[in-house]
Amino acid sequence: MKFEIFVTLKKDVLDPQGKAVEGAIKNLGLSTISNIRQGKYFTLEVAETDEHKAKQQAEEACKKLLANLTIEEYSIKKLS
Amino acid sequence: MKASVIVFPGSNCDRDIQVALEKFQIATTMVWHQETELPKSDLVVLPGGFSYGDYLRCGSMASKSKIMKEVIQYAGTGGYVFGICNGFQILTEAGLLPGALLRNNKLKFICKDVQIKTINNQTAFTKKLSEHKILTVPIAHNDGNFFASKEEIQSLKDNNQIVFQYCDKEGNISGESNPNGSFLNIAGIVNKNKNVLGMMPHPERVIDQLLGGTDGQEIFRSLL
Numbered sequence: 001m002k003f004e005i006f007v008t009l010k011k012d013v014l015d016p017q018g019k020a021v022e023g024a025i026k027n028l029g030l031s032t033i034s035n036i037r038q039g040k041y042f043t044l045e046v047a048e049t050d051e052h053k054a055k056q057q058a059e060e061a062c063k064k065l066l067a068n069l070t071i072e073e074y075s076i077k078k079l080s
Numbered sequence: 081m082k083a084s085v086i087v088f089p090g091s092n093c094d095r096d097i098q099v100a101l102e103k104f105q106i107a108t109t110m111v112w113h114q115e116t117e118l119p120k121s122d123l124v125v126l127p128g129g130f131s132y133g134d135y136l137r138c139g140s141m142a143s144k145s146k147i148m149k150e151v152i153q154y155a156g157t158g159g160y161v162f163g164i165c166n167g168f169q170i171l172t173e174a175g176l177l178p179g180a181l182l183r184n185n186k187l188k189f190i191c192k193d194v195q196i197k198t199i200n201n202q203t204a205f206t207k208k209l210s211e212h213k214i215l216t217v218p219i220a221h222n223d224g225n226f227f228a229s230k231e232e233i234q235s236l237k238d239n240n241q242i243v244f245q246y247c248d249k250e251g252n253i254s255g256e257s258n259p260n261g262s263f264l265n266i267a268g269i270v271n272k273n274k275n276v277l278g279m280m281p282h283p284e285r286v287i288d289q290l291l292g293g294t295d296g297q298e299i300f301r302s303l304l
Binding site: 016 | 140179180261
């Protein structure tokens with residue numbers, strides 16, 4: 001079973017990389033774009049047929065390694 | 081006194097810290113990260129470097145290595161653990177210290193001498209330092225911007241866990257003397273039990289006049 005995972009910085013954590021990207025976007029003349037936040041994207045496969053159990057495994061991977069819950073949050077979506 | 085220095089793939093200050101420890105007659109054993117048993121130690125050091133090439137988040141993969149289970153257990157029983165630079169990042173990722181080290185606010189790798197002020201000289205790592213002693217110590221990092229939640233910051237203050245803050249030559253702690261954007265100019269903290277210290281500056285690089293300074297010596301003397 002395949003999942004996609006987004007890991008993003010929490011709202012109150014400063015994202016200097018997103019800010020730098022935003023500066024470059026502004027330089028391109030795309031003046032309507034703002035509030036750029038940079039994050040991480042993962043896909044992974046779980047050898048498990050039960051969706052609930054598979055998702056639990058993905059959650060555990062997020063909590064223990066893929067995301068640092070002090071500064072980041074994550075979302076998991078099943079891929080068809 | 082015996083110390084163990086944990087070596088991760090990508091550590092590059094492991095030999096520097098070994099030289100520093102041995103200068104103060106601390107017998108040092110290098111321990112590869114895949115070991116499952118920690119030698120009998122009075123001190124464990126997590127050295128600086130770029131473990132796993134800083135992939136994912138600095139220190140994240142190293143914090144899950146086999147030997148870290150032992151280090152976490154050792155710290156839990158009151159053993160002294162000292163993390164420098166990448167070692168500090170590994171300690172926060174392992175949950176041994178609160179907070180996280182984010183990308184420097186100006187997005188630049190910073191390699192220069194900075195001043196730090198001793199805020200807590202009542203720890204095993206700082207007891208030989210006078211109150212508010214200002215040290216000149218180099219930093220060399222891309223991700224040293226200390227972040228913690230409001231609650232964690234309050235708890236750090238309440239429990240006197242802030243050990244070093246970036247300052248200027250006169251000891252003023254201000255925005256101008258903050259090299260990387262760290263909350264409250266934090267350069268180093270201890271855990272609540274005061275047996276785990278993490279700091280971004282490199283005291284092991286200033287233990288001999290030949291290296292450009294001796295301000296790191298008092299930290300190693302404190303450990304004896």
